[in-house]
Amino acid sequence: xxxxxxxxxxxxxxxxxxxxxxxxxxxxxxxxxxxxxxxxxxxxxxxxxxxxxxxxxxxxxxxxxxxxxxxxxxxxxxxxxxxxxxxxxxxxxxxxxxxxxxxxxxxxxxxxxxxxxxxxxxxxxxxxxxxxxxxxxxxxxxxxxxxxxxxxxxxxxxxxxxxxxxxxxxxxxxxxxxxxxxxxxxxxxxxxxxxxxxxxxxxxxxxxxxxxxxxxxxxxxxxxxxxxxxxxxxxxxxxxxxxxxxxxxxxxxxxxxxxxxxxxxxxxxxxxxxxxxxxxxxxxxxxxxxxxxxxxxxxxxxxxxxxxxxxxxxxxxxxxxxxxxxxxxxxxxxxxxxxxxxxxxxxxxxxxxxxxxxxxxxxxxxxxxxxxxxxxxxxxxxxxxxxxxxxxxxxxxxxxxxxxxxxxxxxxxxxxxxxxxxxxxxxxxxxxxxxxxxxxxxxxxxxxxxxxxxxxxxxxxxxxxxxxxxxxxxxxxxxxxxxxxxxxxxxxxxxxxxxxxxxxxxxxxxxxxx
Numbered sequence: 137x138x139x140x141x142x143x144x145x146x147x148x149x150x151x152x153x154x155x156x157x158x159x160x161x162x163x164x165x166x167x168x169x170x171x172x173x174x175x176x177x178x179x180x181x182x183x184x185x186x187x188x189x190x191x192x193x194x195x196x197x198x199x200x201x202x203x204x205x206x207x208x209x210x211x212x213x214x215x216x217x218x219x220x221x222x223x224x225x226x227x228x229x230x231x232x233x234x235x236x237x238x239x240x241x242x243x244x245x246x247x248x249x250x251x252x253x254x255x256x257x258x259x260x261x262x263x264x265x266x267x268x269x270x271x272x273x274x275x276x277x278x279x280x281x282x283x284x285x286x287x288x289x290x291x292x293x294x295x296x297x298x299x300x301x302x303x304x305x306x307x308x309x310x311x312x313x314x315x316x317x318x319x320x321x322x323x324x325x326x327x328x329x330x331x332x333x334x335x336x337x338x339x340x341x342x343x344x345x346x347x348x349x350x351x352x353x354x355x356x357x358x359x360x361x362x363x364x365x366x367x368x369x370x371x372x373x374x375x376x377x378x379x380x381x382x383x384x385x386x387x388x389x390x391x392x393x394x395x396x397x398x399x400x401x402x403x404x405x406x407x408x409x410x411x412x413x414x415x416x417x418x419x420x421x422x423x424x425x426x427x428x429x430x431x432x433x434x435x436x437x438x439x440x441x442x443x444x445x446x447x448x449x450x451x452x453x454x455x456x457x458x459x460x461x462x463x464x465x466x467x468x469x470x471x472x473x474x475x476x477x478x479x480x481x482x483x484x485x486x487x488x489x490x491x492x493x494x495x496x497x498x499x500x501x502x503x504x505x506x507x508x509x510x511x512x513x514x515x516x517x518x519x520x521x522x523x524x525x526x527x528x529x530x531x532x533x534x535x536x537x538x539x540x541x542x543x544x545x546x547x548x549x550x551x552x553x554x555x556x557x558x559x560x561x562x563x564x565x566x567x568x569x570x571x572x573x574x575x576x577x578x579x580x581x582x583x584x585x586x587x588x589x590x591x592x593x594x595x596x597x598x599x600x601x602x603x604x605x606x607x608x609x610x611x612x613x614x615x616x617x618x619x620x621x622x623x624x625x626x627x628x629x630x631x632x633x634x635x636x637x638x639x640x641x642x643x644x645x646x647x648x649x650x
Contacts, residue, residue, distance in 0.1 A: 155198025158176055158197035158199070159179065159542070159544070160200055160201065160203060162206045163206065163558055164177065165208065165210070167516050174189075175189050175190050179575075182353075182539060183530075183539055185536060206546050207562060209534075209562075210531065211519075211541030211576065213473065214268045214272070214474070214475055215272050215522040216446040216448055217259060217263075217271050218301075218480075219285055220240075220243070220255055221240075222259050223254065224240070225479050232393065232629070234625070234628040235617075235621045235625045238616070238621070239617045240276075241617070242610055243606065243607070249281045250602070252277070252282065252285050257590060259271075259485060260289060260294050261587050262479070262485035262486070263487075264294055265571065266571065269541040269575075270295040270522065270526065270541065272296075272297040273296060274301050275298055275301060275360075279300045279302075279344060282298060282344055286357075290355060292587070292590055293589045295577070296354065298344070299358040300337075300360050302332070302341065303361070304332050304334040304337065308322075308325075310362075312398065312399030322620045322622075322624075334370060334374055338375065338378050341360075344357050345384065354577065361388045365408065372411070373415045373416060375415070376416035377416070385422070388423075389426055390427050391408060392429075394631035394634075419443075420441070420527075422443045424446065425475060426446070426457065426460065428460045432464070435470060438468075439468045444471040445460075445470050445472055446475045447472055448475045448477040449493040449497050450483045450490060451478070453493075455481050458637060462509065473517055474487065486569050488562065489569070491515065491563050494509060496509075501641060502641050519531075520533060543571045544574075545569075549568060570585035
Protein backbone atom coordinates (compact mmCIF):
# COMPACT_ATOMS: atom_id res chain seq x y z
CA UNK A 137 0.00 0.00 0.00
CA UNK A 138 1.44 3.34 -1.04
CA UNK A 139 1.02 6.38 1.24
CA UNK A 140 -2.12 8.33 0.34
CA UNK A 141 -0.58 11.66 1.31
CA UNK A 142 1.85 11.73 -1.61
CA UNK A 143 1.84 15.27 -3.06
CA UNK A 144 1.33 15.50 -6.77
CA UNK A 145 4.35 16.63 -8.78
CA UNK A 146 3.98 20.19 -10.00
CA UNK A 147 3.74 20.99 -13.69
CA UNK A 148 7.10 22.58 -14.27
CA UNK A 149 7.54 25.35 -16.78
CA UNK A 150 10.94 24.03 -17.80
CA UNK A 151 11.12 20.30 -18.37
CA UNK A 152 13.51 19.85 -21.28
CA UNK A 153 11.12 17.27 -22.75
CA UNK A 154 10.19 19.29 -25.84
CA UNK A 155 12.24 21.84 -27.71
CA UNK A 156 15.63 23.11 -26.65
CA UNK A 157 16.36 24.53 -23.22
CA UNK A 158 19.32 26.88 -23.04
CA UNK A 159 21.29 27.48 -19.87
CA UNK A 160 22.83 30.83 -20.66
CA UNK A 161 26.05 32.47 -19.56
CA UNK A 162 27.19 30.30 -16.68
CA UNK A 163 30.73 29.31 -15.74
CA UNK A 164 30.78 25.62 -16.67
CA UNK A 165 32.99 23.13 -14.83
CA UNK A 166 34.50 20.52 -17.14
CA UNK A 167 35.54 17.98 -14.52
CA UNK A 168 37.58 15.78 -16.84
CA UNK A 169 39.81 18.59 -18.12
CA UNK A 170 39.58 20.48 -14.80
CA UNK A 171 38.87 23.83 -16.37
CA UNK A 172 36.09 26.40 -16.35
CA UNK A 173 34.37 27.52 -19.53
CA UNK A 174 32.04 30.50 -19.77
CA UNK A 175 29.32 29.43 -22.11
CA UNK A 176 25.85 28.13 -22.85
CA UNK A 177 24.48 24.61 -22.53
CA UNK A 178 21.81 23.46 -24.98
CA UNK A 179 19.60 20.66 -23.63
CA UNK A 180 17.24 18.57 -25.68
CA UNK A 181 15.40 15.37 -24.85
CA UNK A 182 16.88 15.29 -21.37
CA UNK A 183 20.49 15.31 -22.61
CA UNK A 184 23.17 17.88 -23.26
CA UNK A 185 23.07 18.56 -26.97
CA UNK A 186 25.85 21.14 -27.12
CA UNK A 187 28.18 23.28 -25.01
CA UNK A 188 29.37 26.45 -26.73
CA UNK A 189 30.70 29.94 -26.14
CA UNK A 190 28.22 32.32 -24.54
CA UNK A 191 28.37 34.81 -27.39
CA UNK A 192 27.77 32.17 -30.08
CA UNK A 193 24.15 32.49 -31.24
CA UNK A 194 22.91 29.00 -32.16
CA UNK A 195 19.28 29.77 -32.88
CA UNK A 196 16.25 30.50 -30.74
CA UNK A 197 15.65 27.91 -27.99
CA UNK A 198 12.21 27.08 -26.63
CA UNK A 199 13.24 28.15 -23.12
CA UNK A 200 16.14 30.09 -21.62
CA UNK A 201 17.46 30.02 -18.06
CA UNK A 202 19.84 32.87 -17.34
CA UNK A 203 22.71 31.54 -15.23
CA UNK A 204 25.10 34.44 -15.52
CA UNK A 205 26.80 34.77 -12.17
CA UNK A 206 26.58 31.02 -11.49
CA UNK A 207 29.05 28.16 -11.60
CA UNK A 208 27.54 25.05 -13.19
CA UNK A 209 28.80 21.63 -12.12
CA UNK A 210 27.70 18.14 -13.04
CA UNK A 211 24.95 16.97 -10.70
CA UNK A 212 26.62 15.62 -7.57
CA UNK A 213 26.49 11.87 -6.93
CA UNK A 214 26.12 10.73 -3.32
CA UNK A 215 27.28 7.11 -3.47
CA UNK A 216 26.42 6.02 0.09
CA UNK A 217 23.32 7.04 2.06
CA UNK A 218 20.68 5.47 4.30
CA UNK A 219 17.20 6.97 3.94
CA UNK A 220 15.94 5.58 7.24
CA UNK A 221 18.16 8.20 8.92
CA UNK A 222 16.15 11.45 8.63
CA UNK A 223 13.45 10.17 11.02
CA UNK A 224 16.09 9.54 13.70
CA UNK A 225 18.96 11.96 13.19
CA UNK A 226 20.18 11.84 16.78
CA UNK A 227 19.59 8.30 18.02
CA UNK A 228 22.56 6.91 19.96
CA UNK A 229 24.60 10.14 19.85
CA UNK A 230 28.18 10.16 21.05
CA UNK A 231 28.76 6.42 20.55
CA UNK A 232 31.05 4.40 18.28
CA UNK A 233 29.49 2.40 15.49
CA UNK A 234 29.09 -0.92 17.30
CA UNK A 235 26.70 0.32 20.03
CA UNK A 236 25.39 3.15 17.85
CA UNK A 237 24.11 0.79 15.15
CA UNK A 238 21.95 -0.97 17.75
CA UNK A 239 20.13 2.33 18.33
CA UNK A 240 19.85 2.84 14.58
CA UNK A 241 18.36 -0.66 14.25
CA UNK A 242 15.90 0.07 17.07
CA UNK A 243 14.77 3.19 15.20
CA UNK A 244 14.40 1.40 11.85
CA UNK A 245 12.71 -1.92 12.56
CA UNK A 246 9.04 -2.33 11.67
CA UNK A 247 8.56 0.93 9.76
CA UNK A 248 5.34 1.54 7.89
CA UNK A 249 5.20 2.52 4.21
CA UNK A 250 4.23 6.05 5.27
CA UNK A 251 7.30 6.35 7.52
CA UNK A 252 9.55 4.88 4.83
CA UNK A 253 8.16 7.31 2.26
CA UNK A 254 8.50 10.43 4.41
CA UNK A 255 12.03 9.60 5.50
CA UNK A 256 13.11 9.16 1.88
CA UNK A 257 11.35 12.40 0.93
CA UNK A 258 13.23 14.29 3.64
CA UNK A 259 16.53 12.78 2.48
CA UNK A 260 15.81 13.63 -1.14
CA UNK A 261 14.82 17.22 -0.38
CA UNK A 262 18.08 17.76 1.48
CA UNK A 263 20.07 16.15 -1.33
CA UNK A 264 18.47 18.05 -4.19
CA UNK A 265 18.60 21.40 -2.39
CA UNK A 266 22.38 21.09 -2.05
CA UNK A 267 23.03 20.02 -5.64
CA UNK A 268 22.88 16.22 -5.54
CA UNK A 269 21.08 14.71 -8.52
CA UNK A 270 21.89 11.03 -7.91
CA UNK A 271 22.12 8.99 -4.72
CA UNK A 272 22.55 5.41 -3.63
CA UNK A 273 20.25 4.46 -0.77
CA UNK A 274 21.58 1.47 1.21
CA UNK A 275 18.23 1.05 2.92
CA UNK A 276 17.82 -1.16 5.96
CA UNK A 277 14.58 -2.56 7.32
CA UNK A 278 11.70 -4.52 5.85
CA UNK A 279 12.10 -4.94 2.08
CA UNK A 280 8.31 -5.22 1.70
CA UNK A 281 7.91 -1.46 2.40
CA UNK A 282 10.84 -0.25 0.29
CA UNK A 283 8.63 0.47 -2.70
CA UNK A 284 7.55 3.50 -0.68
CA UNK A 285 11.11 4.88 -0.75
CA UNK A 286 11.31 4.40 -4.50
CA UNK A 287 7.93 6.10 -4.85
CA UNK A 288 9.37 9.04 -2.91
CA UNK A 289 12.34 9.29 -5.27
CA UNK A 290 10.00 9.03 -8.23
CA UNK A 291 7.89 11.92 -6.88
CA UNK A 292 11.00 14.01 -6.16
CA UNK A 293 12.42 13.54 -9.66
CA UNK A 294 15.84 12.56 -8.35
CA UNK A 295 18.00 9.81 -9.86
CA UNK A 296 18.31 7.03 -7.28
CA UNK A 297 19.70 3.55 -6.74
CA UNK A 298 18.12 1.58 -3.92
CA UNK A 299 20.14 -1.31 -2.50
CA UNK A 300 18.20 -3.14 0.24
CA UNK A 301 20.64 -3.72 3.11
CA UNK A 302 20.38 -7.41 3.93
CA UNK A 303 21.97 -9.87 6.34
CA UNK A 304 21.17 -13.45 7.34
CA UNK A 305 22.92 -13.11 10.71
CA UNK A 306 21.43 -11.63 13.88
CA UNK A 307 23.07 -8.44 15.12
CA UNK A 308 24.94 -9.90 18.13
CA UNK A 309 26.65 -12.39 15.79
CA UNK A 310 28.12 -9.68 13.59
CA UNK A 311 30.69 -8.24 16.03
CA UNK A 312 32.97 -11.30 16.28
CA UNK A 313 32.29 -12.13 19.94
CA UNK A 314 31.48 -15.77 20.83
CA UNK A 315 28.00 -16.26 22.27
CA UNK A 316 29.32 -17.54 25.59
CA UNK A 317 31.26 -14.30 26.17
CA UNK A 318 28.20 -12.05 26.04
CA UNK A 319 27.07 -11.03 29.53
CA UNK A 320 23.45 -11.70 30.37
CA UNK A 321 22.92 -7.97 30.96
CA UNK A 322 23.67 -7.28 27.29
CA UNK A 323 20.59 -9.31 26.26
CA UNK A 324 22.28 -10.71 23.15
CA UNK A 325 19.82 -13.62 23.18
CA UNK A 326 16.73 -11.42 23.36
CA UNK A 327 13.80 -12.66 21.32
CA UNK A 328 13.65 -9.43 19.33
CA UNK A 329 16.60 -10.71 17.27
CA UNK A 330 15.19 -12.80 14.45
CA UNK A 331 17.34 -14.60 11.90
CA UNK A 332 16.36 -14.01 8.28
CA UNK A 333 16.67 -16.45 5.42
CA UNK A 334 19.06 -15.33 2.69
CA UNK A 335 17.03 -16.85 -0.13
CA UNK A 336 13.86 -15.09 1.07
CA UNK A 337 15.61 -11.70 1.36
CA UNK A 338 17.09 -11.97 -2.11
CA UNK A 339 13.80 -13.13 -3.61
CA UNK A 340 12.15 -10.00 -2.17
CA UNK A 341 14.97 -7.88 -3.57
CA UNK A 342 14.46 -9.45 -6.98
CA UNK A 343 10.73 -8.68 -6.80
CA UNK A 344 11.58 -5.05 -5.98
CA UNK A 345 13.95 -5.02 -8.96
CA UNK A 346 11.23 -6.38 -11.24
CA UNK A 347 8.80 -3.69 -10.10
CA UNK A 348 11.09 -0.64 -10.13
CA UNK A 349 14.40 -1.13 -11.95
CA UNK A 350 14.59 1.26 -14.89
CA UNK A 351 11.43 3.11 -13.89
CA UNK A 352 11.27 6.62 -15.41
CA UNK A 353 14.81 6.00 -16.67
CA UNK A 354 15.96 7.23 -13.23
CA UNK A 355 15.44 4.48 -10.65
CA UNK A 356 17.51 1.36 -10.13
CA UNK A 357 17.59 -1.54 -7.68
CA UNK A 358 20.96 -3.00 -6.70
CA UNK A 359 21.93 -5.71 -4.23
CA UNK A 360 23.10 -4.53 -0.82
CA UNK A 361 24.65 -7.08 1.57
CA UNK A 362 25.25 -5.18 4.80
CA UNK A 363 28.88 -6.29 5.09
CA UNK A 364 30.87 -9.49 4.62
CA UNK A 365 31.06 -10.04 8.40
CA UNK A 366 27.27 -9.76 8.61
CA UNK A 367 26.46 -12.32 5.91
CA UNK A 368 27.06 -16.04 5.64
CA UNK A 369 29.32 -17.25 2.85
CA UNK A 370 26.26 -18.86 1.29
CA UNK A 371 24.45 -15.53 1.23
CA UNK A 372 27.39 -13.72 -0.34
CA UNK A 373 27.55 -16.38 -3.04
CA UNK A 374 23.82 -16.03 -3.69
CA UNK A 375 24.24 -12.24 -3.97
CA UNK A 376 26.97 -12.71 -6.59
CA UNK A 377 24.80 -15.12 -8.58
CA UNK A 378 21.77 -12.83 -8.49
CA UNK A 379 23.86 -9.80 -9.46
CA UNK A 380 25.07 -11.69 -12.52
CA UNK A 381 21.53 -12.78 -13.35
CA UNK A 382 20.07 -9.27 -13.05
CA UNK A 383 23.20 -7.49 -14.34
CA UNK A 384 23.14 -4.97 -11.50
CA UNK A 385 25.62 -3.49 -9.07
CA UNK A 386 26.38 -4.61 -5.52
CA UNK A 387 27.00 -2.25 -2.61
CA UNK A 388 28.32 -3.14 0.84
CA UNK A 389 30.11 -1.78 3.90
CA UNK A 390 33.70 -2.92 4.28
CA UNK A 391 36.17 -2.60 7.18
CA UNK A 392 34.61 0.52 8.62
CA UNK A 393 35.90 0.22 12.21
CA UNK A 394 38.82 -1.18 14.20
CA UNK A 395 36.47 -3.77 15.70
CA UNK A 396 35.45 -4.97 12.24
CA UNK A 397 39.10 -5.31 11.24
CA UNK A 398 39.64 -7.50 14.31
CA UNK A 399 36.79 -9.94 13.55
CA UNK A 400 38.21 -13.35 12.52
CA UNK A 401 37.67 -14.08 8.85
CA UNK A 402 35.94 -17.31 7.77
CA UNK A 403 37.97 -20.50 7.84
CA UNK A 404 40.26 -20.80 4.83
CA UNK A 405 40.22 -17.07 4.04
CA UNK A 406 43.04 -14.61 4.78
CA UNK A 407 41.04 -11.37 4.66
CA UNK A 408 37.55 -9.97 4.26
CA UNK A 409 38.47 -8.81 0.75
CA UNK A 410 39.47 -12.36 -0.16
CA UNK A 411 36.17 -13.54 1.34
CA UNK A 412 34.34 -11.28 -1.11
CA UNK A 413 36.54 -12.60 -3.91
CA UNK A 414 35.83 -16.24 -3.00
CA UNK A 415 32.10 -15.51 -3.12
CA UNK A 416 32.46 -14.08 -6.64
CA UNK A 417 31.78 -10.47 -5.64
CA UNK A 418 35.13 -8.86 -6.45
CA UNK A 419 34.16 -7.34 -9.80
CA UNK A 420 33.73 -3.81 -11.22
CA UNK A 421 30.02 -3.96 -10.33
CA UNK A 422 30.96 -3.83 -6.60
CA UNK A 423 31.26 -0.62 -4.58
CA UNK A 424 32.36 -0.65 -0.95
CA UNK A 425 31.67 2.03 1.65
CA UNK A 426 34.30 3.27 4.13
CA UNK A 427 37.29 0.88 3.76
CA UNK A 428 38.99 2.69 6.64
CA UNK A 429 41.05 -0.31 7.76
CA UNK A 430 42.05 -1.83 4.43
CA UNK A 431 45.55 -3.28 4.23
CA UNK A 432 47.92 -2.58 1.34
CA UNK A 433 47.13 -6.05 -0.02
CA UNK A 434 43.41 -5.31 0.23
CA UNK A 435 43.86 -2.11 -1.76
CA UNK A 436 45.84 -3.88 -4.45
CA UNK A 437 43.20 -6.56 -4.85
CA UNK A 438 40.29 -4.13 -4.91
CA UNK A 439 42.08 -1.98 -7.48
CA UNK A 440 42.94 -4.94 -9.70
CA UNK A 441 39.27 -5.97 -9.66
CA UNK A 442 38.02 -2.48 -10.56
CA UNK A 443 36.05 -2.10 -7.32
CA UNK A 444 35.04 1.45 -6.32
CA UNK A 445 35.47 2.70 -2.77
CA UNK A 446 33.09 5.28 -1.33
CA UNK A 447 34.74 7.70 1.09
CA UNK A 448 32.50 8.98 3.91
CA UNK A 449 34.79 11.30 5.89
CA UNK A 450 32.26 12.82 8.30
CA UNK A 451 30.66 9.60 9.51
CA UNK A 452 34.12 8.04 9.88
CA UNK A 453 34.94 10.88 12.26
CA UNK A 454 31.55 11.28 13.93
CA UNK A 455 31.40 7.59 14.92
CA UNK A 456 35.09 7.48 15.81
CA UNK A 457 35.68 4.81 13.16
CA UNK A 458 38.94 6.21 11.84
CA UNK A 459 40.39 8.08 8.88
CA UNK A 460 40.38 6.44 5.47
CA UNK A 461 43.70 6.33 3.62
CA UNK A 462 42.59 8.38 0.65
CA UNK A 463 46.17 9.05 -0.46
CA UNK A 464 46.96 5.32 -0.46
CA UNK A 465 43.79 4.57 -2.41
CA UNK A 466 44.87 7.09 -5.04
CA UNK A 467 48.34 5.53 -5.19
CA UNK A 468 46.74 2.14 -5.84
CA UNK A 469 44.50 3.70 -8.52
CA UNK A 470 41.34 2.71 -6.68
CA UNK A 471 38.28 4.43 -8.15
CA UNK A 472 37.07 6.79 -5.39
CA UNK A 473 33.53 8.08 -4.94
CA UNK A 474 32.15 10.22 -2.12
CA UNK A 475 29.18 9.82 0.19
CA UNK A 476 27.62 11.44 3.20
CA UNK A 477 26.41 8.23 4.87
CA UNK A 478 23.12 8.56 6.73
CA UNK A 479 22.29 11.92 8.25
CA UNK A 480 22.18 10.20 11.67
CA UNK A 481 25.96 9.75 11.52
CA UNK A 482 27.13 11.86 8.57
CA UNK A 483 25.62 15.19 9.54
CA UNK A 484 23.61 16.01 6.43
CA UNK A 485 23.10 15.17 2.77
CA UNK A 486 25.28 18.15 1.79
CA UNK A 487 27.89 16.75 -0.58
CA UNK A 488 29.84 20.01 -0.59
CA UNK A 489 30.55 19.42 3.10
CA UNK A 490 31.75 15.90 2.32
CA UNK A 491 33.93 17.28 -0.46
CA UNK A 492 35.43 19.90 1.83
CA UNK A 493 36.36 17.31 4.48
CA UNK A 494 37.82 14.99 1.87
CA UNK A 495 39.92 17.85 0.51
CA UNK A 496 41.52 18.84 3.82
CA UNK A 497 41.24 15.94 6.29
CA UNK A 498 44.24 14.00 5.00
CA UNK A 499 46.69 16.86 4.57
CA UNK A 500 48.41 16.59 7.99
CA UNK A 501 49.63 13.11 7.04
CA UNK A 502 51.20 14.21 3.77
CA UNK A 503 54.37 16.27 3.97
CA UNK A 504 54.41 16.97 0.24
CA UNK A 505 51.52 19.31 -0.67
CA UNK A 506 51.60 17.95 -4.21
CA UNK A 507 49.97 14.82 -2.72
CA UNK A 508 47.11 16.80 -1.19
CA UNK A 509 43.57 16.60 -2.53
CA UNK A 510 42.43 19.66 -4.48
CA UNK A 511 38.98 21.15 -5.00
CA UNK A 512 38.98 19.64 -8.48
CA UNK A 513 40.01 16.16 -7.32
CA UNK A 514 37.20 15.90 -4.77
CA UNK A 515 34.71 17.34 -7.28
CA UNK A 516 35.81 14.59 -9.64
CA UNK A 517 35.13 11.96 -6.95
CA UNK A 518 31.73 13.51 -6.24
CA UNK A 519 30.73 13.38 -9.91
CA UNK A 520 32.62 11.04 -12.23
CA UNK A 521 33.74 8.82 -9.36
CA UNK A 522 30.20 8.45 -8.11
CA UNK A 523 28.93 7.70 -11.60
CA UNK A 524 31.49 4.90 -11.93
CA UNK A 525 30.56 3.45 -8.53
CA UNK A 526 26.91 3.34 -9.57
CA UNK A 527 27.72 1.98 -13.05
CA UNK A 528 26.10 4.96 -14.78
CA UNK A 529 28.13 5.93 -17.82
CA UNK A 530 26.32 9.06 -18.98
CA UNK A 531 26.38 11.35 -15.95
CA UNK A 532 29.24 13.05 -14.12
CA UNK A 533 30.45 15.63 -16.62
CA UNK A 534 29.13 18.48 -18.74
CA UNK A 535 29.68 17.15 -22.23
CA UNK A 536 27.47 16.66 -25.31
CA UNK A 537 25.55 13.38 -25.14
CA UNK A 538 25.56 13.22 -21.34
CA UNK A 539 22.34 13.33 -19.36
CA UNK A 540 21.41 16.87 -18.36
CA UNK A 541 21.98 16.31 -14.63
CA UNK A 542 23.33 19.71 -13.60
CA UNK A 543 23.59 21.95 -10.54
CA UNK A 544 24.17 25.68 -10.63
CA UNK A 545 25.45 27.58 -7.59
CA UNK A 546 25.31 31.35 -7.40
CA UNK A 547 28.71 33.01 -7.08
CA UNK A 548 27.45 35.54 -4.57
CA UNK A 549 28.43 36.73 -1.13
CA UNK A 550 31.80 37.12 0.51
CA UNK A 551 33.04 33.63 -0.44
CA UNK A 552 33.11 34.62 -4.12
CA UNK A 553 33.72 38.35 -3.73
CA UNK A 554 37.31 38.37 -5.08
CA UNK A 555 36.47 36.36 -8.24
CA UNK A 556 39.66 34.34 -7.72
CA UNK A 557 38.84 30.64 -8.10
CA UNK A 558 35.15 29.70 -8.24
CA UNK A 559 35.70 25.95 -7.75
CA UNK A 560 37.99 26.50 -4.75
CA UNK A 561 35.49 29.01 -3.36
CA UNK A 562 32.61 26.57 -3.83
CA UNK A 563 34.39 23.61 -2.23
CA UNK A 564 36.57 25.23 0.43
CA UNK A 565 35.00 28.51 1.52
CA UNK A 566 31.34 28.82 0.54
CA UNK A 567 28.85 28.80 3.40
CA UNK A 568 25.54 28.78 1.55
CA UNK A 569 25.34 25.44 -0.20
CA UNK A 570 21.85 25.78 -1.63
CA UNK A 571 21.85 25.37 -5.38
CA UNK A 572 20.04 27.98 -7.44
CA UNK A 573 19.03 25.50 -10.16
CA UNK A 574 19.15 21.69 -10.16
CA UNK A 575 18.22 19.68 -13.24
CA UNK A 576 17.77 15.92 -13.49
CA UNK A 577 17.50 14.61 -17.02
CA UNK A 578 16.79 18.13 -18.25
CA UNK A 579 13.94 18.68 -15.80
CA UNK A 580 14.25 21.56 -13.37
CA UNK A 581 13.60 20.04 -9.92
CA UNK A 582 15.09 22.91 -7.87
CA UNK A 583 14.57 26.56 -8.73
CA UNK A 584 15.98 29.41 -6.63
CA UNK A 585 16.97 26.93 -3.95
CA UNK A 586 13.48 25.43 -3.56
CA UNK A 587 12.49 21.87 -4.53
CA UNK A 588 9.65 22.17 -7.06
CA UNK A 589 8.35 18.61 -7.20
CA UNK A 590 6.94 18.00 -3.70
CA UNK A 591 5.45 20.06 -0.88
CA UNK A 592 8.56 20.65 1.22
CA UNK A 593 6.81 22.39 4.10
CA UNK A 594 4.18 19.65 4.41
CA UNK A 595 6.92 17.01 4.61
CA UNK A 596 8.77 18.92 7.32
CA UNK A 597 5.57 19.45 9.31
CA UNK A 598 4.95 15.68 9.44
CA UNK A 599 8.44 14.74 10.59
CA UNK A 600 8.37 15.45 14.34
CA UNK A 601 5.07 13.70 14.98
CA UNK A 602 6.02 10.70 12.89
CA UNK A 603 9.39 10.45 14.68
CA UNK A 604 7.65 10.53 18.07
CA UNK A 605 5.21 7.77 17.06
CA UNK A 606 8.05 5.65 15.69
CA UNK A 607 10.16 5.99 18.82
CA UNK A 608 7.21 5.20 21.11
CA UNK A 609 6.24 2.14 19.10
CA UNK A 610 9.84 0.84 19.05
CA UNK A 611 10.65 1.57 22.70
CA UNK A 612 11.25 -2.12 23.49
CA UNK A 613 13.93 -2.26 20.81
CA UNK A 614 15.52 0.89 22.21
CA UNK A 615 15.62 -0.85 25.62
CA UNK A 616 17.60 -3.71 24.05
CA UNK A 617 19.98 -1.22 22.40
CA UNK A 618 20.62 0.49 25.73
CA UNK A 619 21.20 -2.88 27.42
CA UNK A 620 24.01 -3.71 24.98
CA UNK A 621 25.52 -0.23 24.92
CA UNK A 622 28.16 -0.67 27.65
CA UNK A 623 29.33 -4.06 26.38
CA UNK A 624 29.57 -3.00 22.74
CA UNK A 625 31.33 0.25 23.64
CA UNK A 626 33.93 -1.84 25.44
CA UNK A 627 34.32 -4.11 22.41
CA UNK A 628 34.85 -1.08 20.20
CA UNK A 629 37.39 0.52 22.52
CA UNK A 630 39.38 -2.68 23.01
CA UNK A 631 39.97 -3.26 19.29
CA UNK A 632 43.62 -2.70 18.43
CA UNK A 633 44.20 -0.77 15.18
CA UNK A 634 46.30 -2.48 12.51
CA UNK A 635 48.04 0.82 11.71
CA UNK A 636 48.39 4.38 12.96
CA UNK A 637 45.20 6.38 12.74
CA UNK A 638 46.89 8.64 10.20
CA UNK A 639 50.19 7.39 8.88
CA UNK A 640 52.65 10.20 8.13
CA UNK A 641 54.13 10.25 4.66
CA UNK A 642 57.49 11.99 4.92
CA UNK A 643 58.90 13.70 1.85
CA UNK A 644 61.58 11.94 -0.12
CA UNK A 645 64.75 13.92 -0.73
CA UNK A 646 64.14 16.37 -3.53
CA UNK A 647 60.34 15.84 -3.44
CA UNK A 648 59.43 19.24 -2.01
CA UNK A 649 60.87 22.23 -3.76
CA UNK A 650 62.41 24.91 -1.56
